Amino acid sequence: MTVSLLLAVLMISNFFVAASNDLRKYIQFSALQGWLLAALLLAVHHHLHWYVLAMVAITALVKGWVIPRLLRRALDGQSVTRERSPYLGPTASVLVCAVGTGFSLLVSGMMPLPNSHAASLIVATALATVFNGFLLLVSRRKALTQVIGYLGLENGIFIFGMLVVEDAPLLVESAMLLDLVVGIFVMGIVINHIQNAFSSTDTSRLSNLKE
Amino acid sequence: MMLLHFLFPAMGLLLAALLPWRAARTRLPLLVSLADLAVLLSQWGHPGPFLGAWLSLDALATWILLVIDVLMVLCAWYVPAYLALRKDRNDRILLMCLCAFCGLSAGVVTAQHLGLLWVMMETTTLATAPMVFFNRTPRSIEAAWKYLLIGSVGVALALMGTVSLSFAAHQAGMKEPLFIHGLISASDSLSAPWVRVGFVLLLVGYGTKMGLAPLHSWKPDAYGEAPGLVGAVLAGGVTSCAIACLLRAGSIVFPGSQGPFARELLIGFGVLSLVWAMVFLVRQADLKRLLAYSSVEHMGIIALGIGVGGAAARFALYHLAANALVKCALFLSVGNIHRAYLTKLLPEVTGAVRRLPVSGWSFLIAFLAITALPPFAPFYSEFGLILTLLGGGRWILGSIFLVTLAVIFLGMSASVLRAVQGPSNAEPKEAPFRDRFGTTAPILTALALALLLGLWLPEPLASVLSQASQAVGGLP
Numbered sequence: 001m002t003v004s005l006l007l008a009v010l011m012i013s014n015f016f017v018a019a020s021n022d023l024r025k026y027i028q029f030s031a032l033q034g035w036l037l038a039a040l041l042l043a044v045h046h047h048l049h050w051y052v053l054a055m056v057a058i059t060a061l062v063k064g065w066v067i068p069r070l071l072r073r074a075l076d077g078q079s080v081t082r083e084r085s086p087y088l089g090p091t092a093s094v095l096v097c098a099v100g101t102g103f104s105l106l107v108s109g110m111m112p113l114p115n116s117h118a119a120s121l122i123v124a125t126a127l128a129t130v131f132n133g134f135l136l137l138v139s140r141r142k143a144l145t146q147v148i149g150y151l152g153l154e155n156g157i158f159i160f161g162m163l164v165v166e167d168a169p170l171l172v173e174s175a176m177l178l179d180l181v182v183g184i185f186v187m188g189i190v191i192n193h194i195q196n197a198f199s200s201t202d203t204s205r206l207s208n209l210k211e
Numbered sequence: 212m213m214l215l216h217f218l219f220p221a222m223g224l225l226l227a228a229l230l231p232w233r234a235a236r237t238r239l240p241l242l243v244s245l246a247d248l249a250v251l252l253s254q255w256g257h258p259g260p261f262l263g264a265w266l267s268l269d270a271l272a273t274w275i276l277l278v279i280d281v282l283m284v285l286c287a288w289y290v291p292a293y294l295a296l297r298k299d300r301n302d303r304i305l306l307m308c309l310c311a312f313c314g315l316s317a318g319v320v321t322a323q324h325l326g327l328l329w330v331m332m333e334t335t336t337l338a339t340a341p342m343v344f345f346n347r348t349p350r351s352i353e354a355a356w357k358y359l360l361i362g363s364v365g366v367a368l369a370l371m372g373t374v375s376l377s378f379a380a381h382q383a384g385m386k387e388p389l390f391i392h393g394l395i396s397a398s399d400s401l402s403a404p405w406v407r408v409g410f411v412l413l414l415v416g417y418g419t420k421m422g423l424a425p426l427h428s429w430k431p432d433a434y435g436e437a438p439g440l441v442g443a444v445l446a447g448g449v450t451s452c453a454i455a456c457l458l459r460a461g462s463i464v465f466p467g468s469q470g471p472f473a474r475e476l477l478i479g480f481g482v483l484s485l486v487w488a489m490v491f492l493v494r495q496a497d498l499k500r501l502l503a504y505s506s507v508e509h510m511g512i513i514a515l516g517i518g519v520g521g522a523a524a525r526f527a528l529y530h531l532a533a534n535a536l537v538k539c540a541l542f543l544s545v546g547n548i549h550r551a552y553l554t555k556l557l558p559e560v561t562g563a564v565r566r567l568p569v570s571g572w573s574f575l576i577a578f579l580a581i582t583a584l585p586p587f588a589p590f591y592s593e594f595g596l597i598l599t600l601l602g603g604g605r606w607i608l609g610s611i612f613l614v615t616l617a618v619i620f621l622g623m624s625a626s627v628l629r630a631v632q633g634p635s636n637a638e639p640k641e642a643p644f645r646d647r648f649g650t651t652a653p654i655l656t657a658l659a660l661a662l663l664l665g666l667w668l669p670e671p672l673a674s675v676l677s678q679a680s681q682a683v684g685g686l687p
Contacts, residue, residue, distance in 0.1 A: 172326035
């Protein structure tokens with residue numbers, strides 16, 4: 001029950017992200033999704049082994065606190081914190097997000113899954129979140145929004161991983177989270193360089209290199 | 212013993228960060244890569260496993276790691292002379308990244324757990340991205356951003372594929388679902404739709420890192436703006452790591468019910484890469500972008516070979532080594548030309564064999580080698596692939612392969628010949644760069660090795676190659 005509720009909240013949070021053009025809101029929702037993922041991890045486990053608790057703590061720390069901090073720091077150096085002219089506006093994004101979510105529910109019904117309500121909802125939420133990540137990646141211009149989109153993609157895969165949560169070794173999962181932190185850190189550095197070199201982080205200005 | 216292969220790069224990384232003497236620092240990658248090569252040779256024929264069952268130096272790992280280690284020795288040998296020319300730039304990050312790559316590449320190719328494999332590949336992306344914007348120009352920052360973002364998104368899809376395969380194994384009741392040997396032995400009992408989805412995602416993910424068309428959009432930008440040295444590491448090393456990932460996925464999927472589907476998909480991507488590269492190679496005015504599209508072509512050849520399987524898989528693995536050696540020579544010599552002319556664009560670069568006799572000739576010879584001039588190594592593998600395709604009755608594939616290779620040869624030769632022939636228009640006064648021992652010896656060695664490999668495959672190498680080919684569903 002808790003699992004379904006958390007998944008539903010995650011699905012709805014995607015819509016809020018799609019509806020927004022404010023970079024600060026993106027970071028807040030990204031942190032919120034981080035906390036929700038940690039809660040979800042706690043909820044799907046029937047036996048609370050010590051390493052489950054460790055994994056929940058690491059997830060909350062990394063996705064709920066460290067990464068949002070890194071993103072906020074990258075945002076502090078920027079003069080513009082809104083998406084001024086996204087390729088796809090909020091209304092259209094919400095519509096596309098709705099279509100993507102519906103499609104995810106459809107696809108998850110087609111895959112062979114164990115006969116439980118939670119499993120099919122996990123796959124649907126995972127696909128919807130991945131889809132929303134891609135939507136942000138392609139419909140917005142700011143470099144930081146693209147990082148948020150990538151993060152959404154990663155969150156979706158994390159939800160997908162709940163299907164096999166009992167089998168994933170702690171070490172590998174923590175290494176994945178560490179990779180994510182380092183990745184966001186390096187992206188933050190490059191965003192800084194983009195800001196200095198182009199006096200803006202609008203990625204549509206990154207168009208010197210083409211055939 | 213094998214763990215030393217990670218320990219030396221870690222020490223090199225630390226020293227590169229701390230050592231105050233620049234001259235000593237710039238020699239660290241060479242020391243690290245030589246030590247790694249020595250470790251690999253001392254471990255020859257001792258597959259492990261190491262660290263429980265997480266790492267193993269099986270035949271596939273031995274072959275690919277040997278290629279990467281030799282490539283890294285050549286590139287690291289070039290580093291001190293190159294950085295002596297770039298005293299204006301901060302060298303620490305480049306040196307740290309090179310050392311890190313030496314260790315991470317070993318992690319990728321020896322990993323026996325799909326999760327660990329993914330972590331290593333993702334870390335490789337992160338470790339190589341800072342090298343792309345070594346020059347700190349707006350163009351190189353743009354290239355690094357695209358490399359980082361597209362690479363990370365691609366590898367994220369591979370993670371999704373990993374989870375799909377893991378779920379398939381989970382449903383089949385496997386206890387530890389991500390160990391590769393377990394997945395191979397259970398290949399037949401895995402849920403077909405999940406394996407199918409998993410392989411598609413793994414192919415798209417690791418194919419992005421390989422630079423298969425149409426997932427290659429970062430490649431011309433990154434190779435075009437990175438220093439020639441970094442281009443060599445990316446085109447020979449990082450792509451080989453990505454191929455290793457794809458081969459691991461293939462070794463799981465090929466024996467099962469989804470094998471034919473997976474093979475067709477690989478052939479499709481391979482052919483598309485060949486054709487796409489052909490279109491963009493013709494009339495390409497930027498020498499480094501030219502090499503990037505050539506890299507797309509050769510990734511296509513390797514994907515095609517793996518997909519066809521049988522004897523073609525052996526040629527594909529052989530081609531991995533041939534491609535790495537010749538690409539190393541190409542990128543390093545174009546790097547030298549870039550230094551001397553201060554541009555890599557065609558109308559301005561002419562008469563390279565006059566201005567830089569060694570680099571100019573090496574560039575020309577390496578171009579002939581990569582377009583399959585006998586007796587260099589790429590000739591042997593490409594000729595073998597064509598014979599396998601035609602001999603197996605795959606007339607259409609064989610003819611597409613032949614036609615694209617011919618057009619690519621003509622298209623590339625137009626650009627390369629314009630660059631090397633004619634009067635030199637670069638005044639040595641503006642850019643006093645000349646060929647020196649340190650900047651040319653690695654290129655000549657790479658070419659010599661490519662020539663040697665085309666003429667003679669020593670017995671220990673041949674047997675490792677045969678075993679590796681068998682591991683990915685090919686003929687010995």
